[in-house]
Amino acid sequence: MYIGLDLGTSGLKALLIDDAQNVLAEASAPLSVTRPADGWSEQAPANWITAAEQALEALSVHDLSGVRGIGLSGQMHGAVLLDASDTVLRPCILWNDTRAYQEAKALDADPKFREITGNIVFPGFTAPKLVWVARHEPELFSKVAKVLLPKDYLRLWLTGEHVAEMSDAAGTSWFDTGARDWSDALLAKTGLSRAQMPRLVEGSAISGALRPELSARFGIGKGAVVAGGGGDNAASGIGVGVVKAGQAFVSLGTSGVLFAANDGYQPDPETAVHTFCHAVPGSWHQMGVILAASDALNWFAKLTGTDAETLTSGLGALRAPSKTLFLPYLGGERTPLNDAAIRGAFIGLEHATDREAATRAVLEGVSFAFRDCRDALAATGTQIESLLAVGGGSRSDYWLQIIATALGIPVKLPVAGDYGGAFGAARLGLMAASGAGAEIATPPAIAREIEPVSAQIAAFDDGYARYREAANRIAGLT
Template identity: 65%
Template structure:
């Protein structure tokens, strides 16, 4: 059996997978986010360990973990865990959705070296500007920094005692030479850091360390089993969904929205705000368009109308062309294609006859149009998927999937029931590290339950809606 551990922002999920890749069981433990100031987002790394212990204890109460042969890790990206020379945490981890380092990110991004070497815009959520902020605002703490780890790699330190990261997560730091798959001394120096403060690097399928015997006894796991390099959350989801070859892709409707395209080439285009990252597999990269509010936009509407999201979408009927009401889903700023932390959402076209259903359709269409902007940016950057797997909680809405398929002009493939997310991908990486099996043997795509094609009768209406949507955005 193989264990996947996914460190998310809202919780830790552990999943047990057998040798046939069937999911045997899973458990979760919740996490909370601290927001001590507007725009700040922090967590205590000790809470990640406590939540992992809790989830493993729940899993162990139902399943014998003594047969686990390998462990894989996935997790939220970009967070900064600053450690001193004794591996003590210096301050709470600054998370991916923390905006305090916007000014520092802009300064780094103005240096053409970062786009040229990392292949990406320096977003405020990335790791490097967080450390520059720390140097400027918390110099005493910064002076103690001996090592910087990403969130899941702090769990690795706890599990194995090793300071190690892997390529997909490291690509989101602004310190990686993403094409060469190694730390860049020039980027580190440009942000006041050194190579010796970075963890070692492995591929996601490689053994990064082995489970410490004392901890193994406590967790009910065999001592010395390998811990794979693992992956950042989206790359791990791609492993779980079998999105591992050129031309394959998925659309994820979680809190944020992602269009992910696998590629066997490194295709940077930072000016488009497309993310160009290493994949979790050797010799593979991926491109992503990211919007910051997908299901979050529908959940916001639910919160202000007093209805659950499923209630909002239940009675919409067949897909309709965009109506008078339009919605910009920029509730927390936007990444692709605008790179505008100050962007804000809003409705246009409201009238006295506007009802809850019209607002709901506008929100679903607004997210669909934002994803269409992502797809256009990906195509301009060199990726051209011909179909997309539909993943995430929002993919349970048939109306939303039909709107997205029509807005994108691409068929969406709906998997059969199952969990193909990051924890499953992490377990697959643990299996590859432990057994030496190849991605072609392990990373098979899920069986497809349905294909949702674009509605040709609504193509022109959605094209006009997209044009109107784009006209509403003003930087």
């Protein structure tokens, strides 16, 4: 048996699978975020340990003596700062904290960062956070002995080891993504050194053994190993079997991700595409990221005093895009605009715009934002041959029809099940314990496939052209 631990922002999830990768049990524990100032977002790492203890206690009602491996998945980019005795120096600055926007801009102005990391230095990444700490909390910065990513603090608790893995490390802005190693040059530019970084392993490799006292406490088999694991999206890629070039998934969660696997390293930072290592050796992945996917629909539902399911039920057959356009930039945008200050808009409102037309505009606007991501990925040479849909928004067939038609590619829906970060982490635990490779990360069985509506493709091409023209105006690009 194998356990996957997925450390999210709002909660920690634990999943137990058997040797055949069947899910045997799951448990979760909630987490909260503190916002002590505008744009700040923090969590106390001690709360992650408490959540992990709760989830493992819940799993331990089952016989865990046969557990051979544990995998980790987690929110990326967070800065966990430890002193020489592994004491946490301050609350973790999270991925969605924007206080370091000026520091990120300054680092990104140095061409070495894009050249070595293959990515823009976004405000949410780890390196600018440390520059902010050095500038605003210099006494604390002087005590930093180790910098860990969130899930790797869980690893420290589990194993006593300071270890990171490639997919998560690639989102720090200190990482040579092509070479799969820390960059001494970039670390030096932020006042740090390799000695302050954790040791690196591949996501499917052994990072350490479970501490005996935890083995005894939770009844986990002695000698169970802890895998390197993966950042949340990379682990989800392992969970849905997106590990080879041509494979991709679209995630319709609060935010939206178009994730594609690559057999080689092919960065293009100018596109605002994230190019990171995958969680298995010799592979990389790219992501187009939009900041409001289901969140945009939920925002509109709240605005109209209803819920998302009510809005989307009864929309009927797919029609040509609404005359009304919606730009889903409610809290800025990543791909392709890389603009934290840009905001969304309804454009082309008229007397005929009723709730149904506006709902369709929201669904279409988010889908066109995914087309932006598809085009940005294509600009790097990444082609999508197979596309899975996951996340809460994938329950709407109408929305998936829009996405399939806007992108011109069928969208596959897996059979019911949990294929997210916790399942991918458990698979990585299996790989580490058994020595298996990426071949075990098979795609799930497909329940059905939603084809593009051929009669509407031309209309959606025209709708996307109008959307892009409006987006360029809002972004000041024309």
